[in-house]
Amino acid sequence: xxxxxxxxxxxxxxxxxxxxxxxxxxxxxxxxxxxxxxxxxxxxxxxxxxxxxxxxxxxxxxxxxxxxxxxxxxxxxxxxxxxxxxxxxxxxxxxxxxxxxxxxxxxxxxxxxxxxxxxxxxxxxxxxxxxxxxxxxxxxxxxxxxxxxxxxxxxxxxxxxxxxxxxxxxxxxxxxxxxxxxxxxxxxxxxxxxxxxxxxxxxxxxxxxxxxxxxxxxxxxxxxxxxxxxxxxxxxxxxxxxxxxxxxxxxxxxxxxxxxxxxxxxxxxxxxxxxxxxxxxxxxxxxxxxxxxxxxxxxxxxxxxxxxxxxxxxxxxxxxxxxxxxxxxxxxxxxxxxxxxxxxxxxxxxxxxxxxxxxxxxxxxxxxxxxxxxxxxxxxxxxxxxxxxxxxxxxxxxxxxxxxxxxxxxxxxxxxxxxxxxxxxxxxxxxxxxxxxxxxxxxxxxxxxxxxxxxxxxxxxxxxxxxxxxxxxxxxxxxxxxxxxxxxxxxxxxxxxxxxxxxxxxxxxxxxxxxxxxxxxxxxxxxxxxxxxx
Numbered sequence: 001x002x003x004x005x006x007x008x009x010x011x012x013x014x015x016x017x018x019x020x021x022x023x024x025x026x027x028x029x030x031x032x033x034x035x036x037x038x039x040x041x042x043x044x045x046x047x048x049x050x051x052x053x054x055x056x057x058x059x060x061x062x063x064x065x066x067x068x069x070x071x072x073x074x075x076x077x078x079x080x081x082x083x084x085x086x087x088x089x090x091x092x093x094x095x096x097x098x099x100x101x102x103x104x105x106x107x108x109x110x111x112x113x114x115x116x117x118x119x120x121x122x123x124x125x126x127x128x129x130x131x132x133x134x135x136x137x138x139x140x141x142x143x144x145x146x147x148x149x150x151x152x153x154x155x156x157x158x159x160x161x162x163x164x165x166x167x168x169x170x171x172x173x174x175x176x177x178x179x180x181x182x183x184x185x186x187x188x189x190x191x192x193x194x195x196x197x198x199x200x201x202x203x204x205x206x207x208x209x210x211x212x213x214x215x216x217x218x219x220x221x222x223x224x225x226x227x228x229x230x231x232x233x234x235x236x237x238x239x240x241x242x243x244x245x246x247x248x249x250x251x252x253x254x255x256x257x258x259x260x261x262x263x264x265x266x267x268x269x270x271x272x273x274x275x276x277x278x279x280x281x282x283x284x285x286x287x288x289x290x291x292x293x294x295x296x297x298x299x300x301x302x303x304x305x306x307x308x309x310x311x312x313x314x315x316x317x318x319x320x321x322x323x324x325x326x327x328x329x330x331x332x333x334x335x336x337x338x339x340x341x342x343x344x345x346x347x348x349x350x351x352x353x354x355x356x357x358x359x360x361x362x363x364x365x366x367x368x369x370x371x372x373x374x375x376x377x378x379x380x381x382x383x384x385x386x387x388x389x390x391x392x393x394x395x396x397x398x399x400x401x402x403x404x405x406x407x408x409x410x411x412x413x414x415x416x417x418x419x420x421x422x423x424x425x426x427x428x429x430x431x432x433x434x435x436x437x438x439x440x441x442x443x444x445x446x447x448x449x450x451x452x453x454x455x456x457x458x459x460x461x462x463x464x465x466x467x468x469x470x471x472x473x474x475x476x477x478x479x480x481x482x483x484x485x486x487x488x489x490x491x492x493x494x495x496x497x498x499x500x501x502x503x504x505x506x507x508x509x510x511x512x513x514x515x516x517x518x519x520x521x522x523x524x525x526x527x528x529x530x531x532x533x534x
Contacts (some may be wrong), residue, residue: 020077020307026349032218033348034356036383037080040342041067041357042364043249043371043380048083052091054101056250059083060365061330065321067358071334071351074317075310079299080339080354083331091331102268107281109267112322114285116313124311127293131438132301134430135409136400136423137414139298141426142337143391144419146384148175149412153381153400154198156190156247159183179468186474189209189241192458194378196230197223201386213399217244218346220383227379228371249375251364263327284322287424288334292318294427295335302344356493410434430477439471449479459488459522466495470502480510486518494525 009273020026045059052058057080068080118124152472186266204219231248234241271277296309313333321333343353364372400411410433418426450461460483465472483489492500507526514521 018347019307020055023352023359024446027352029347029349030352031342031356033346033353036218036346036359037339037343037348037353037357038360038364039224039375039380040387041080041082042251043377044085044336044339044359045083045361045369046250046300048085048088049331049345052083052088052102053095053330054091056082056264057365058101058331059098060361061264061271062321062325062333063282063357064361064365065325065328065330067354067356067361069324069355069358070317070321071358073313073320074335074351075313076296076299076335077294077307077309077350078303078340078344078348079314079335080311080343080357081318081333081335083273084288084334084336084398087287087291087332087334089364090276090280090283090287094284097276098271098274098280103271103274103277104263104267104280105267105329106269106271106515107277107284108326108330108332109323110272110278110281110326111285111288112319112324112326112334114281115289115319115322116287117319118289119312119315119319122312123289124293124313124315124408126290126295127311130294130297130427130431131410131434133400133403133410134414134427134434135294135298135301137411138418138423138427139295139302139337139341139417140392140396140411141418142341142423143173143388144389144415146211146338146388148179150384150388151179151378152181153247154191154194154385155183156187156194156243156376156378157183167183170183176413187243188245189231189238189243189246190376190378192234192241193227193230195447197379197382197386198243200226220346223379224375228374231374231376233470243376243378244436248375248378249377251372253369267326284332288318288322288332289315290373290424291334294423294518295337298337299335299344302341304344305349337468338384342383344498345387345390356379359409378449406437410437410501416506423501432493459490459520462489462491464491464493464499466497468493468496468499468503473502473506474484476503477506482504483517488520488522489514490522490524491526492524496525499526517521 023030029133041063042060045063049056049059063082066083070081085341089103094107095101098104098107200223201219204214204222208214208219231243234243237522284522296311296314300307318334322356325331325333339357343357346353348354400408410430413433414426414430416426417429420426421429448465450463452458452460460481464476468476504527507523511521511523
C-alpha cells in the first residue's frame with residue numbers, strides 16, 4: 001500500500017540581488033520608516049493601555065521592548081511588535097479575575113514562557129495552514145477597519161481609544177454608530193488639520209517622484225510638523241478653532257530620574273499560588289501566538305522582497321518579549337499588523353526600522369513629551385487612513401474576484417466576519433469557509449473512474465490518486481455504492497504513495513459485500529485490512 005518517496009535535499013535558494021543583506025545597508029530608508037512607525041505606534045501604545053485598564057505607560061514599555069529587543073531576536077525583517085488591541089478584552093478580564101495589574105504581569109511572564117515552549121516545539125508551522133485568500137481578507141478587513149475607526153479621530157469627535165479594532169466598543173457603540181455620532185459633533189479645528197494632513201499625504205508620493213530630495217523625508221513626518229504648526233497658529237489666530245487637549249497625543253510627563261524609575265512595576269509572584277493565574281497566562285500565550293502568526297504571515301505577503309519569516313523563531317522572540325515586558329511592567333505584546341503595514345508603506349527594508357521606532361519611543365518618553373503632546377490625533381488619523389486604503393485597494397477585490405469563487409468567497413467572508421466581530425473570530429470564520437473548499441476539492445480529486453462501453457470492453461477501472469486521505473473517504477464510498485450490479489471492477493492503487501486506513505477499510509467493506517451484488521472485484525496495489533465484525 002505504502003510507497004516511501006525518496007527524500008532529496010532541497011536546493012539552496014540564492015537571494016535576489018536587491019534584497020538587503022545587512023540591516024545597515026538601507027539606513028536611508030529604514031530610519032525614516034522607523035520614524036513613521038513611531039508616530040503611529042505612540043498613540044496606539046497609550047490608547048491600548050487606557051482601554052486595557054492598565055497604567056498608561058505599560059503600553060509604551062511593551063512598545064519599547066518590541067522595538068529594541070524583539071526586532072533583533074525575531075527572524076522577521078519588517079514585522080513590528082508591541083501591545084495589541086486584540087488583547088485588551090483579555091487584559092480587562094484578567095484584571096478583574098486576578099485583582100491587580102501586578103498579578104497580570106506575573107501571568108504575562110508565564111505566557112512568555114509558554115511561547116518559548118511553543119517555539120521549541122516548532123508550533124509555528126500552524127501559520128503555514130492559513131489560506132492565502134483568508135490572509136488577504138484579513139488585510140483588507142484591517143484596512144477597512146482602520147478607515148472606519150479613524151473617521152471620528154479625523155474629525156475630532158472621537159470617544160473611543162485610538163486603536164480600537166473591535167466592532168462593539170466599550171462605550172456601547174459600534175463602528176458605524178460611532179461614525180454617525182462623530183458627524184454630529186465635528187471639531188472644526190481637528191477636521192481642518194485632518195484635511196490638510198490628508199491632502200499632504202495624497203500629494204507627497206507624487207511630488208517625491210519628481211523632486212529627489214523629498215524621497216528622503218517621510219510624508220508622515222511632514223504631516224506631524226505642519227499639524228503642530230497649524231494647531232499653534234489656530235491658538236493665536238482663531239482660538240475658537242483650537243484643538244482641545246483630549247484630541248492631542250497625551251504622553252505622561254517625566255521630569256526626573258525618580259519619575260523614570262517609578263514607571264516600572266514589578267510582578268506579584270504570589271499570584272503563581274492561584275490557579276486562575278495559569279488560566280490567564282495560557283489564554284494570553286495562545287491568543288498572542290495566534291495573532292503573531294497571522295500578522296507575520298500577512299507581513300510576508302506584503303514584503304516587496306517576499307522574504308519568509310521563520311515562525312518558530314518568531315514565537316521564541318515573542319516569548320522573550322513578553323517575559324521582559326512582564327518583568328518591567330509592560331503589557332503583553334504580539335506582532336502587530338497595523339504598525340507593520342505602516343512600516344512597509346513607509347519604505348522599511350530591514351529590522352532596523354522596527355529597532356529605530358523602539359529607540360524613538362524610549363527617547364520620547366525621556367525627552368520629547370512637551371513636543372509630542374502637541375500632535376493632533378487627527379493628523380495621525382490621516383496617516384492611518386492612508387495605511388488603511390493601501391491595505392484595501394479596489395484592485396485587490398478585482399483580483400480575488402477573477403480568481404473564482406473558491407478564492408473570492410473565503411476572502412469576502414473573512415472581511416465581513418472581521419468587520420462585525422474581531423480579528424481572531426473573523427479569521428476563524430474565513431478558515432471554516434476555506435476548509436469547506438479544501439474538502440470539496442479533496443472530494444472531487446480522490447480517483448479517476450473509467451467505464452467500458454460494454455461488458456466485453458473490460459472492467460470498470462477505479463484508479464486512486466497518489467495521496468488518498470480520510471478526506472477522500474466520502475467520495476470513494478459514494479462511487480463504490482453507485483457501481484452497477486453484475487459488473488467487473490478493478491480498484492487500482494498501484495500509483496498511490498499513501499492510502500489512509502479509513503479508505504482501506506471502506507474498500508474492504510466493499511470487497512466483502514461485492515459478491516452479494518454479483519460484482520467481480522480485482523484489487524491492485526491495495527493492502528487488505530481487518531474489518532471489525534469479520
